[in-house]
Amino acid sequence: MTVSVTPANFSFVDFDAELIRRIGDGLLEVLGIDRPVHVEVDETTPLGRVRTEIGDTITVRVESGAFEDSRKPRQQSDEATTANLGRALLRARDRISGGFGEAPADDELSLRQIAAWETYCVGRLARMGVPVNQQRWKYNFRNRHGFTDVADAAFERIWASDGLTWGELETVSLEGAGTPS
Amino acid sequence: MADPYKPRAPFAPWDRRQLPGLFDVEETARRVGNYKWAEMKLFEALGGWVATVPELDVKMRLGTHCYHHAWHAELWHKRLPELREMNPDRLTQPANDAMVQFVAALTEPEAPELTIEKLVGVYRVFIPHFISAYTFHMNNTSEITDAPTIRTLKLALQDEFEDWRDGEMMLQSLIETPEEVDRAAAHQAKLEKLILAAGGIAGPGSIGGN
Amino acid sequence: MRKFFPVDSLARDSRFNQITMKQSQADPRSALIATEEKRPKTNRLQPSRADASDAARSLMHGIFVGEIQALEGAGRTCHDFETGTEAPFALKLDMARQAWDEARHVEISVKLSEWMGTEIGQYAENTVLFEAACSTDPVLRLAGVNRALEGLAIDVFTTMKEFGDIAGDPFLEFCEDWMLADEVTHVKMGSDWLRRITENDPERRKKALEFQSVVDKIFSFGGTRSDSQESPIGLARRFRELAGFSDDEVEDIADVSLRALEERKAFARQAQAEAVEQFSAS
DSSP: OOOOEOSSSSSSBOOOHHHHHHHHHHHHHHHHOOOOEEEETTTTOOOOOEEEEESSSSSEEGGGGGGGGEEEEEOOOOOHHHHHHEEEEEEEHHHHHSSSTSSSOOOGGHHHHHHHHHHHHHHHHTTTTTTOHHHHHHHHHHHHHOOSHHHHHHHHHHHHHHHHHHHHHHHHHHTTTTTOO | OOOOSSSSOOOOOOOOOSSSOOOOOHHHHHHHHHHHHHHHHHHHHHHHHTTTOOOOHHHHHHHHEEEEEEEEHHHHHHHHHGOOSSOOHHHHHOSSHHHHHHHHTTOOOOGGGGGHHIIIIIIIIHHHHHHHHHHHHHSOOTTTTTTTHHHHOOOOOOOOHHHHHHHHHHHHHHHOOOHHHHHHHHHHHHHHHHHHHHTTSSSSTTTSSO | OSSSSOGGOOOOOOOOOEEEEEHTTTTTOOOOOSSSSSSOOOOSOOSSSSSSHHHHHHHHHHHHHHHHHHHHHHOOOOOOOOTTBBBBHHHHHHHHHHHHHHOOOHHHHHHHHHHHHHOTSSOOETHHHHTTTTSSSHHHHHHIIIIIHHHHHHHHHHHHHHHHHHHEEEEHHHHHHHHHHHHHHHHHHHHHHHHHHTTTTTHHHHHHHHHHHHHHHHTTTTTSSSTTSSSSBOHHHHHHHTTTTOHHHHHHHHOOOOOHHHHHHHHHHHHHHHHHHHHHHH
């Protein structure tokens, strides 16, 4: 399976479509995803949102800030590209591979649920060797679950987990937020 | 309870302060004016250097120490009118021309690679000379007539000791090679010679002797 | 060491990457002119924003480098002007005090950034704040630094304090409140000195206030700070009042900020059109 990227050439940012493709190919192999992936970069905005649509092809719509080197505006960052594309593809894989059937659609996820799922994705990426700052994700988790010891314990559990189902993830997240299901 | 009307000694048995002191009002005012001038030059240099040093921890310490020395200058400024000098600026003077030359050499380094020289000048030369001059003054002035100066000296000395320790530790952490030891020593020697010619912060006699 | 230090010589370690306001403004991308479906309902930094954590981290880093430049600016004012002839002794003492305050703010910002998961130098450093601290007239410098820059700091800290409060972050709200107290003092310092030094020189006062207005517009960062919900940072009217800004002055800043927002949008539309044109031609 391969990755395609649009646009092929960038005019607002100094990004390299070929580099995005190579990073995407590498991720597909590591993550064992067997569907084609199309990455569509919106270079008109510096925001960094990433949206994914799953069909025969997985389409990842990325705002340019997600692949940008925050130290050098408009330049691409290998690390950011890997981490942010990796997160999107892991979420897609979770949905495809089962166990996440009852997860709400992306647009319907609450901020707390997004934070829990992101934590689950980034924890796995970290174990694959992708450089990430754990404290950044802990801060995000705390913002959505509370600045408490209970929330921190939930974060650690999710971060260290593999093979969770949506139900299991949601249970730990709700416990972390102090509202057990 | 003891009889409150019973006569008591004006100086308690444990109060051993003495009246005599080495400095009269005029000499004290002269020294205080020199201190103020030197503290001003120091806080101005520290403030100016903040932008020139790339080391973040050093940058923050210089900003903090800048205020310490500005505060000392302010304390000396307020002391001058109490020493019959109603125009504090008249006595806000360097001890002599050699002291001006010393400050010019101290503040010369600007390049970002010269943090060692900047810190050596302040923490291995200037501040040790403040400590010695202030200590000499504190130990030799009249403990009774000049108590306000002693109080200011003590407050300033507390900062000087702490700033010296901060500076010395920053220097030890920055000096990593024998060549840098030599650099630091050479700059220290150059500045020491200049302040030797000046005779110290308050000129000859800063720590007694002549 | 020379008097008047150029902005491009500000010393930093290898973690930092500095960019000028001009470079920053040259970026043709803008979320402000996106179509409605792509644009968030509000840009105001609030925990309810989906990207709130990252936006707060980015702003915190902006505060961190801003505090470094404010420290450098206050320090340079201690050094750049001769006592008595160019700047009063007491003004320089205030600037030394401010240098200490800003040094503490850098320390606080480093700790908060660590808490939020941000590395030192993770974001580009815009050097615009120090640029406003480069004037060779101490009165203009006070207008630029103490009234415009520190005024911006009041707006930023108020936004961050509210963010920390709503999110329940025990450190953010606490620290921002302390820093806010210092900034109100600094603005007041600037307002007092501006009045005192220009008491008998209305021409100089006018010039200083004009300069402040220019800096205020620059510090609106193309609409990053204004009353509009399109701006991430709001105008902290109450704290500005405490710091000695008159109602008229606050209104002026509000107008200037909104104008900056509109100009930024117009600029972005033009820059995007030019970028597309250039790309098509090549």
